[in-house]
Structure formats: structure tokens, C-alpha cells
């Protein structure tokens with residue numbers, strides 16, 4: 001059986017990836033320090049003999065025997081990654097060095113969960129992989145953006161210097177069941193607010209855009225990328241190119257929940273990107289992949305999850 005390590009495996013994306021890999025017949029080692037992850041995300045896997053959980057912080061070395069590594073460990077929401085920004089950079093940079101050192105010693109293929117944030121507040125729209133980005137190096141988002149950019153640098157240097165097999169995916173906003181209800185991300189915020197009948201908080205004028213990908217589509221792309229030929233290193237964008245404004249998202253959530261919540265306008269956070277949409281031509285041609293779940297269908301699943309977990 002193939003031994004696969006998932007760092008950050010108790011988080012939102014990581015737990016869905018563990019589900020998928022166990023279902024595919026892999027022997028999965030989930031490593032997580034539970035900074036933002038939760039045991040409840042993986043509790044259903046604990047009795048499976050081909051799933052193993054290890055509490056560990058990836059900014060420290062890790063010696064295990066492994067064939068493939070998915071490196072997802074890193075807080076992903078602004079609220080969480082700005083809570084301890086120094087630790088965020090350590091997780092991205094020291095974590096990447098340790099996991100690359102592990103891949104080098106065990107001759108494992110290693111995939112990095114990078115992010116659309118490497119493009120910063122972009123002047124190129126939609127974003128293609130060859131765009132170098134416009135990132136503030138000293139702002140409140142920099143610990144995440146620059147940490148992820150440095151991790152990409154390390155991946156490509158280990159590839160060039162040590163011939164490591166690397167895969168770098170740049171993930172655009174993804175949502176679905178098991179998102180943290182308090183992580184401040186827009187989809188979870190709007191749904192939780194709508195279900196509780198609280199104000200829907202629109203930051204700025206709500207005209208800024210994002211493109212939201214349902215988690216199942218995202219996991220499919222990650223698994224395809226890991227299985228792709230060695231020459232395909234990425235970086236490769238994965239996400240849903242369907243772009244919406246935050247006002248449109250709020251209206252869709254209100255109509256799907258049937259909530260009577262009203263909109264409340266709040267200040268726009270610093271360095272908040274105005275627009276974001278992936279160009280996924282590369283993923284379409286190289287991975288023969290494109291998202292299949294519509295925003296409405298994905299939101300219905302996510303709303304049902306929050307109804308179950310929040311309202312019992």
C-alpha cells in the first residue's frame with residue numbers, strides 16, 4: 001500500500017483529502033498540531049487501520065518513512081494566520097524545509113498547497129501562473145503571502161538542486177463542509193450569520209470579487225496533480241473561475257437559507273484584494289480537470305453542514 005503523509009490533515013481541506021486517500025486505498029498518516037484543525041474533522045477515520053494520526057508541528061523536523069507528501073499545514077484564514085504571524089511564517093518556511101528534507105531522504109513526491117495569495121492584489125485579471133504578483137512584503141497579510149511565496153521558492157530550489165519530484169498547486173478560495181465556523185472567511189461568516197439571523201457583514205462596498213470552488217472539486221484536482229507525470233511541477237492554478245461580488249454572494253446565501261438577516265457594511269481590511277479569478281487553462285489541459293459543482297449546489301451542502309453542527 002502506498003504510504004501518504006498529509007500535513008494539516010485535521011483541517012478543512014486536509015480532512016477531505018484524508019477521506020479521499022483512505023477511500024482510494026492508501027495508508028494515510030495525518031500530521032497536525034491542531035492550531036486550527038479539529039479532531040471532529042477526522043474522528044470518523046480513527047478506527048480505520050489505514051489511517052494514523054500524529055500530533056506534531058511541521059516547523060520541527062519529522063522522521064517517518066513515506067512515499068508521497070501533501071503539505072497543507074498552515075492556518076489559511078486571515079483571522080487565524082494573523083493571530084501569531086511569526087508562527088505563520090515559521091510554519092510555511094520551516095515547515096516547507098522540513099517536509100522537503102523528508103521528501104529528499106525518503107525519495108517521496110511532495111505537493112505544496114500554495115495559494116492565490118501569491119498574486120497579492122493583482123493587476124492581471126484573471127490570474128495566470130506566469131503572473132508574478134503584487135504583494136505587500138510588510139503588511140498584516142504578508143506573513144501568509146510571503147511565507148507561501150518563500151515555500152514555493154524552496155520547492156523549486158529543492159527541485160533544481162536535489163532533483164526532487166515536486167507539485168505546486170495554487171489554490172483559490174475554496175469552501176464546503178468542515179470550514180471553521182469562526183475563522184472569519186466570507187462563506188462561513190455569511191452562512192453562520194444568516195442561520196443565526198445576525199447581520200451579514202459586508203467589508204467595504206461589497207463590490208470586490210472572489211471565485212469560490214467547492215471542496216470536492218478541489219480535492220479531485222489535488223489528487224490528479226499528485227498522479228501527473230514528473231515533468232508537471234506546476235505552479236498550477238486550481239479553483240473555480242466563476243467570479244462573484246461579495247454582495248452577490250450575500251444575496252445567494254440569504255436566498256438559500258431563507259434568512260431575514262440584513263446587510264451591515266464594515267471597513268475593508270488592509271490589503272484586501274479587489275478582484276480574484278483563476279485562469280485554469282493549464283489545469284484543464286494538463287489535469288483534464290475543471291470544477292463541476294455550481295456555487296448554489298456547493299452552498300446548499302455547506303449550509304446543511306452548518307445547520308447540523310451549529311443548530312443541532
Ligand code: NAD
Pocket residue numbers: 007008009010011012013014031032033034035036037038056057058059071072073074075076077091095113114115116170171172173174175180
Ligand atoms: P485549515 O486552517 O482548516 O487547515 C490547516 C491545518 O493545518 C489545520 O488542521 C491546522 O491545525 C494545521 N496546522 C497549522 N499549523 C501547523 C503546524 N505548524 N504544524 C502542523 N499542523 C499545522 O485551512 P484549510 O483551508 O484546510 O487550508 C489548508 C491548506 O490549503 C493551507 O496550507 C492553506 O494555505 C491552503 N489554501 C487554502 C485555501 C482555502 O480557500 N481553503 C486557499 C488557498 C490555499
Ligand code: UDP
Pocket residue numbers: 060061062063064097098099100101102103104105106
Ligand atoms: N528533515 C526532516 N525529516 C527528514 C529529513 C530531514 O524533518 O526525514 C529536516 C531536517 O531537520 C533538515 C531539513 O529537513 O533541517 C532539511 O533537510 P535537508 O536534508 O535538505 O538539509 P540539511 O539536513 O542538509 O540541513
Ligand code: UDP
Pocket residue numbers: 077078173184185186187189190201202203204206208210246268269272273
Ligand atoms: N468579507 C466580507 N465579509 C466577511 C468576511 C469577508 O465582506 O464577513 C470579504 C473580504 O473583505 C474579502 C472577501 O470577503 O474581500 C473574501 O474574504 P476571505 O477572508 O474569505 O478570503 P480572502 O480575502 O483571503 O480571499
